[in-house]
Structure formats: structure tokens, C-alpha cells
Amino acid sequence: MHSSNHIIKFADDMMVVGLISKNDESAYREEVQRLTDWCRTNNLSLNVDKTKEMVVDFRRGRHDHSPLHTEGSTVEIVKSTKFLGVHLAEDLTWSLSTSTITKKAQQHLYFLRRLRKANVPPTILITFYRGTIESILSSCITAWFGNCTLSDRKSLQRVVSTAEKIIGVSLPTITDIYTTRCIPKATSIMDDHTHPSHTLFSLLPSGKSQAELDNQNTLFILLVLDTVSDEDIILVSQLCV
Numbered sequence: 001m002h003s004s005n006h007i008i009k010f011a012d013d014m015m016v017v018g019l020i021s022k023n024d025e026s027a028y029r030e031e032v033q034r035l036t037d038w039c040r041t042n043n044l045s046l047n048v049d050k051t052k053e054m055v056v057d058f059r060r061g062r063h064d065h066s067p068l069h070t071e072g073s074t075v076e077i078v079k080s081t082k083f084l085g086v087h088l089a090e091d092l093t094w095s096l097s098t099s100t101i102t103k104k105a106q107q108h109l110y111f112l113r114r115l116r117k118a119n120v121p122p123t124i125l126i127t128f129y130r131g132t133i134e135s136i137l138s139s140c141i142t143a144w145f146g147n148c149t150l151s152d153r154k155s156l157q158r159v160v161s162t163a164e165k166i167i168g169v170s171l172p173t174i175t176d177i178y179t180t181r182c183i184p185k186a187t188s189i190m191d192d193h194t195h196p197s198h199t200l201f202s203l204l205p206s207g208k209s210q211a212e213l214d215n216q217n218t219l220f221i222l223l224v225l226d227t228v229s230d231e232d233i234i235l236v237s238q239l240c241v
Contacts, residue, residue: 005031010084029068036070048073054081056090086140094144098152105136105159112166125167133163138177142185145178 004027039046053075055065068075080089080096087097112133115125137156145153156174164171172180189195 001031001034032068032070046071048075051075052078052081054078054088054090056092084140086143092147094148095152097144098148098156101136101139102155102159105133105156106162108132108136109159109162109166112163116166122167122169126169126171129163129167129171133159134171134177137174138181141178142182145174146182 036046048071051070053068055077057065065077067077078090080087082088087094087100089096112125112129115128120128137159148156153174160171160174186201189197190201192198
């Protein structure tokens with residue numbers, strides 16, 4: 001594997017992160033070819049129809065990205081994709097993801113109302129809420145909530161407020177849920193030098209604050225490959241120009 005590429009595997013999903021400089025995508029494309037060859041060697045074949053590529057371009061001047069070609073077919077470039085239950089958009093906004101989460105959580109409010117009408121005790125209603133509604137609202141919340149728009153946050157909070165009225169007790173706000181989960185997560189990443197995101201945290205010269213990432217001249221490529229064995233392979237390439 002090229003030194004600029006990094007592979008992350010989670011259950012039956014795999015993510016390959018690659019850094020490509022000076023518009024040289026050779027390492028990225030070679031990695032795709034190696035994965036294709038590996039699938040063929042292990043009696044797997046890529047489902048090109050389900051294989052998608054998403055380009056996230058932060059550069060000031062937009063450049064056309066040549067699509068990938070594998071197994072004799074062209075890989076479709078999409079504006080959004082889904083990975084581990086989270087919808088990712090090419091502009092890195094989270095409206096699509098939050099709207100999906102909100103809709104799913106609202107559907108579970110129906111069952112909460114039915115339990116309330118059945119005179120189920122509040123303690124059990126709270127347990128049901130946390131297990132079936134709050135768990136949906138807080139899924140991967142540390143990854144996306146910080147960049148949500150005010151409108152998206154209000155939509156999520158409305159679900160919590162509705163649940164409060166049904167149960168008749170005060171519940172943690174969506175912002176409180178995010179804060180209580182984000183700070184411990186960030187601290188654990190900073191303390192774990194083996195974590196893939198550890199290098200994203202760097203202190204300013206004062207040693208008291210975190211430096212902000214410079215991504216104005218960065219291009220990300222997200223490639224989702226699907227095999228007939230339902231084992232998804234995710235490739236992410238970061239291009240700095």
C-alpha cells in the first residue's frame with residue numbers, strides 16, 4: 001500500500017484514506033485497482049452499478065474530476081452517499097442527514113404516544129424514549145451536529161420537545177446530548193496517539209487552544225464500492241493543492 005493511503009476497517013466496511021498532492025491521483029487510482037484485483041483473486045466481483053464516487057472540493061477554482069473506470073464500466077459520481085448510517089453530502093452540509101434522522105425519530109413518537117395512552121409509568125416512557133428516539137437523534141452526533149445549521153438543530157429539538165410533552169418530564173436538549181458526548185470523545189482522541197484522527201488535533205503556540213484546520217485548498221474524494229458479497233469498501237482520498 002502506498003504511504004499516502006491508510007486503510008480503516010469497521011465490521012464488513014472498509015475505508016481507505018489517501019493523500020494526493022499536486023493533482024497526482026495515481027496512488028488513489030492504483031489503490032482502487034489493487035482492491036479490484038484483490039476482489040477478483042478472492043472470487044469476489046465489484047458491483048459497479050452500486051459503486052459510487054463523491055467529490056468534496058474545497059479549492060477556490062473548481063476542477064473537473066475524471067471518473068473512475070473499473071471492470072469495464074464507469075463509476076458514477078454522486079452528490080451524496082451513505083456510510084455507517086450517516087448521509088454525507090459533497091458540500092459537507094448535514095441537512096440531508098438531519099432530515100433523515102428527524103423523520104425516523106418522528107415515526108417512533110407514535111409508539112411513545114400509544115404507551116402514554118396505555119398509562120405506562122413515566123420511568124418506562126423515558127427508557128423507551130432513550131432507547132428508540134434519543135438513540136436515533138444522537139447516532140454519530142459527534143461527527144455532524146457541530147456543523148448543523150440552526151434550522152436543522154431546531155428540527156431535531158422539536159422531536160425532543162414533543163417527547164417531553166408526551167412524557168411530561170424534562171429531557172436533555174439535543175445540544176446537551178452533543179456536548180456531553182463530544183467533549184469526552186475529543187479528549188479520548190487527543191490522548192490516543194494511535195487513533196486515525198489524533199493528528200487532526202494540534203495546539204496553538206500558547207498550548208491552550210486547538211488550531212483550526214485549513215481546508216480551503218483541499219479536495220476530498222469518497223468512493224463507495226459494493227461487492228456481490230455485500231461487503232462495502234469505502235475509499236477516501238484527500239487532495240491538497
